Amino acid sequence: MKTRDQEYREMFMAEALEYYDSMSRHLSELERNTDAGPALNELFRLMHNLKANARAMGFTDLGEVAHHLETLFGLIRDKQREFGGALAKVVFTGVDVMGTMIRAIGASQPLPDATALLDNLDRLVRGEAPIIDAEEEAESEEEAGKKMELSDLVYIQVKKLDNLLNLVGELVIDRDRVMTLAQELGNPALLATAQHLFRISDDLQYSVMDARLVGVGVLLNKFPRVVRDVATAENKEVELILSGQDVQIDRNILQIITDALLHLVRNAVSHGLETPEQRQKAGKPAVGHLTLSALTDREDVLIQVRDDGRGINTEAVRKKAVERGLVSAAEAPKLDEQQVWALLFEPGFSMAEKITDISGRGVGLDVVKLALDSLGGQLRVESELGVGTTFTLVLPTSIAVKGALLVEVEDRPYAVPLMHTDTVLALHPGQLSVVGGLLVTHFQEQAVPLVPLRQLLYDEGDEPLPLATKDNLHGTQQVLVVNYNNRRLGLIVDRFIRQQNIVIKPLSKPLDTIDLFGGVTLLGSGQVCLVLDVPALTRLFLAKRA
Amino acid sequence: MAQSVAATSTAKPERAKPAELVQLIVFRLGDEDYGIRIEQVKEVTVTPEVARMPKTPPFIKGIANLRGDIIAIIDLEERFRLRPAGRELPERSYTVAVEAADYTLGLVVREVPRPFTLPLSQIEPAPEFVQDSSTRDKYLEGIAKLPEGGIIIVLDMRKLLTPSEVMKLPTKTTSS
Amino acid sequence: MNKRILIVDDSFYMRTMLKNMLTDAGYEVVGEAANGAQAVEMAASTNPDLITLDVILPDNTGLDVLKSLRQIQPSAKVVMCSAVGQEVIVTEAIENGALAYIVKPFSEEKVLEIVGAALQNDAAESAA
Numbered sequence: 001m002k003t004r005d006q007e008y009r010e011m012f013m014a015e016a017l018e019y020y021d022s023m024s025r026h027l028s029e030l031e032r033n034t035d036a037g038p039a040l041n042e043l044f045r046l047m048h049n050l051k052a053n054a055r056a057m058g059f060t061d062l063g064e065v066a067h068h069l070e071t072l073f074g075l076i077r078d079k080q081r082e083f084g085g086a087l088a089k090v091v092f093t094g095v096d097v098m099g100t101m102i103r104a105i106g107a108s109q110p111l112p113d114a115t116a117l118l119d120n121l122d123r124l125v126r127g128e129a130p131i132i133d134a135e136e137e138a139e140s141e142e143e144a145g146k147k148m149e150l151s152d153l154v155y156i157q158v159k160k161l162d163n164l165l166n167l168v169g170e171l172v173i174d175r176d177r178v179m180t181l182a183q184e185l186g187n188p189a190l191l192a193t194a195q196h197l198f199r200i201s202d203d204l205q206y207s208v209m210d211a212r213l214v215g216v217g218v219l220l221n222k223f224p225r226v227v228r229d230v231a232t233a234e235n236k237e238v239e240l241i242l243s244g245q246d247v248q249i250d251r252n253i254l255q256i257i258t259d260a261l262l263h264l265v266r267n268a269v270s271h272g273l274e275t276p277e278q279r280q281k282a283g284k285p286a287v288g289h290l291t292l293s294a295l296t297d298r299e300d301v302l303i304q305v306r307d308d309g310r311g312i313n314t315e316a317v318r319k320k321a322v323e324r325g326l327v328s329a330a331e332a333p334k335l336d337e338q339q340v341w342a343l344l345f346e347p348g349f350s351m352a353e354k355i356t357d358i359s360g361r362g363v364g365l366d367v368v369k370l371a372l373d374s375l376g377g378q379l380r381v382e383s384e385l386g387v388g389t390t391f392t393l394v395l396p397t398s399i400a401v402k403g404a405l406l407v408e409v410e411d412r413p414y415a416v417p418l419m420h421t422d423t424v425l426a427l428h429p430g431q432l433s434v435v436g437g438l439l440v441t442h443f444q445e446q447a448v449p450l451v452p453l454r455q456l457l458y459d460e461g462d463e464p465l466p467l468a469t470k471d472n473l474h475g476t477q478q479v480l481v482v483n484y485n486n487r488r489l490g491l492i493v494d495r496f497i498r499q500q501n502i503v504i505k506p507l508s509k510p511l512d513t514i515d516l517f518g519g520v521t522l523l524g525s526g527q528v529c530l531v532l533d534v535p536a537l538t539r540l541f542l543a544k545r546a
Numbered sequence: 547m548a549q550s551v552a553a554t555s556t557a558k559p560e561r562a563k564p565a566e567l568v569q570l571i572v573f574r575l576g577d578e579d580y581g582i583r584i585e586q587v588k589e590v591t592v593t594p595e596v597a598r599m600p601k602t603p604p605f606i607k608g609i610a611n612l613r614g615d616i617i618a619i620i621d622l623e624e625r626f627r628l629r630p631a632g633r634e635l636p637e638r639s640y641t642v643a644v645e646a647a648d649y650t651l652g653l654v655v656r657e658v659p660r661p662f663t664l665p666l667s668q669i670e671p672a673p674e675f676v677q678d679s680s681t682r683d684k685y686l687e688g689i690a691k692l693p694e695g696g697i698i699i700v701l702d703m704r705k706l707l708t709p710s711e712v713m714k715l716p717t718k719t720t721s722s
Numbered sequence: 723m724n725k726r727i728l729i730v731d732d733s734f735y736m737r738t739m740l741k742n743m744l745t746d747a748g749y750e751v752v753g754e755a756a757n758g759a760q761a762v763e764m765a766a767s768t769n770p771d772l773i774t775l776d777v778i779l780p781d782n783t784g785l786d787v788l789k790s791l792r793q794i795q796p797s798a799k800v801v802m803c804s805a806v807g808q809e810v811i812v813t814e815a816i817e818n819g820a821l822a823y824i825v826k827p828f829s830e831e832k833v834l835e836i837v838g839a840a841l842q843n844d845a846a847e848s849a850a
Contacts, residue, residue: 011738052733053733053736222745225747412597507609508616509646510618527597528597528610
């Protein structure tokens with residue numbers, strides 16, 4: 001488990017080693033040319049930074065040495081001292097000592113004593129001659145040969161990683177194309193090379209994705225403060241439990257869900273958990289428990305926000321949803337628990353009874369759903385009245401590569417992200433029935449509406465879907481059951497092509513306004529394949545349902 | 547008229563003093579010649595495989611993979627209603643990739659587009675009287691009258707390629 | 723809404739620490755610049771409410787950067803960050819329009835106090 005302190009420490013170490021290396025470099029330059037202004041400025045700056053950072057980390061001895069050297073370099077820069085002779089010797093010793101100190105910090109060992117060095121530096125600053133003993137001199141000669149260390153950490157801008165990932169995406173597409181060609185041509189040598197290329201680019205892709213992973217902890221560790229503030233404002237007593245900080249996830253995904261998670265946590269404290277009095281009255285401990293945990297589930301990362309509060313009052317939500325016009329009064333009683341809970345994440349729904357500083361700013365939980373939709377993630381809700389509520393964000397580990405099912409409609413391939421697929425069914429007409437103008441099948445004891453994907457994609461205009469009949473259904477129907485916000489929908493397709501990992505490219509302007517498509521991917525054949533956006537498809541279906 | 551264009555394309559205009567020259571990429575739509583300033587053209591290529599894009603107006607042929615960029619392919623004959631009856635696009639057509647401020651579009655054309663140079667002074671602002679005829683006129687930079695007779699209608703891509711102009715979408719269909 | 727802050731410091735470690743402190747406190751860190759050129763560019767593109775500016779930067783002295791920032795973003799409040807020992811520069815910085823300064827190493831409370839005060843007092847001389 002990596003705490004923030006550990007992260008600071010690693011950062012400090014990496015940067016300190018880098019500074020140390022640069023100092024050594026600039027010192028050699030200064031030795032060759034004592035008038036090297038830029039080198040002097042750099043040395044001054046590096047000392048200054050090392051001083052500040054070391055003090056912030058509590059390494060006062062290292063900070064002291066850097067401070068003395070900074071002062072000295074300031075004097076040299078202002079031409080009050082000259083670099084050379086005994087002064088240069090002490091400076092070299094000083095930088096060496098700092099190197100030793102930095103390494104000692106890295107190895108969690110005690111720092112060497114620097115009193116003699118500091119005395120000498122003081123003397124130099126005062127304009128006196130330093131005291132150099134012969135033994136020390138010999139020792140430093142001996143040491144000269146051995147120390148060469150580069151930092152094990154490299155900082156890299158996320159932008160550069162994004163670029164790398166995009167390039168790998170392109171490479172993978174071309175690789176698939178080469179593979180297809182090789183198979184068509186049937187040349188064994190070409191095929192073997194293509195297969196090798198396949199493996200290498202797979203490894204490469206994996207490595208690049210791996211480089212973008214960070215621990216979920218970098219986000220979770222921000223929450224103790226948030227929870228404390230919200231709890232104080234709401235007069236709640238909350239114990240926050242964090243777990244799974246080590247679970248790895250793409251940095252950009254974490255960025256995208258930051259606001260969503262913030263909302264869920266604030267919501268849990270201000271609405272989920274009761275006040276101490278209410279809790280005691282209900283026979284619960286006064287202190288509420290809020291658990292933020294991350295775990296991996298196959299390819300996905302789950303982030304859970306669990307509270308032991310009052311639970312969702314399903315009937316109150318149902319009533320509110322009708323008041324807000326989200327469902328009709330006739331429709332509302334038919335919704336099951338899950339469907340009602342899903343309404344919490346509709347735009348404009350807010351359960352806040354009073355406007356507080358913390359929530360009820362008109363921003364509802366719909367931001368959670370929006371963030372998840374943009375990632376192709378899912379939201380699960382579990383709740384028991386009086387016992388508590390758990391929200392689970394189901395997230396892909398990596399943004400770029402998604403498992404998808406390729407289906408065909410009217411000779412064109414379409415990709416459906418696996419994240420939103422439940423199952424595929426081959427149904428003969430006897431397994432279908434028409435209910436209220438809709439085709440319906442029963443799957444896992446649930447009535448699932450079916451719609452030909454062709455109709456959703458190609459029927460123009462705002463007219464409702466034509467009333468379904470079984471007359472024009474011939475033979476077995478290929479059905480892909482998709483799931484969005486606990487709502488299942490069966491899409492009738494011409495055929496299933498295969499399952500495949502795809503690299504999704506966003507649609508560029510002006511086509512990005514069509515929300516039915518989450519992007520495009522290029523198939524191995526070079527064919528352009530649209531990626532269907534299941535949330536938008538579901539919404540379209542609901543809107544066009546007669 | 548196409549011939550006249552080809553004939554003049556090599557000949558330097560006579561008044562080649564300090565007259566500002568404009569280079570156009572010229573292509574046919576219906577029976578008319580259209581031109582786009584060369585700086586607005588990214589490349590000209592044989593039309594790649596176009597994937598039909600549902601929920602778009604008919605003049606959007608679909609999307610295509612142009613060297614890794616996925617671009618929309620637009621049919622201006624359809625857009626300006628210039629398609630002569632019974633003359634569908636040929637099997638092998640060409641695409642002029644034009645650049646808007648932040649995206650690229652492909653214009654599909656029947657014949658190989660040709661470069662053509664003329665003095666800027668030859669391009670006259672679009673006359674008022676055509677303004678009721680079709681949407682096309684909103685996108686005109688002007689009309690070039692060629693000395694040999696014939697005209698080239700010069701389009702301004704920056705006006706043509708605003709997303710709302712391109713899409714003219716019944717976006718309501720996808721909102722709930 | 724949240725006040726937007728641009729951090730200018732050549733040390734990654736310092737930037738991260740400042741950023742964590744500020745974001746924890748509910749500020750939005752709109753950018754992190756590691757040198758003067760970046761600082762000026764980011765200030766122009768992000769239009770921050772407040773800029774924390776290290777006095778010693780690689781390509782420019784912090785003072786020159788301060789002057790440029792005051793020119794391109796006169797509305798942005800600037801708080802100088804400096805380790806002890808550079809008080810001369812800091813004084814000059816205040817004369818050039820910086821609102822306050824923070825001495826490194828800094829405590830979270832101090833940073834938040836100074837940043838909060840600088841953001842609140844439009845014209846106040848809230849040197850700490």
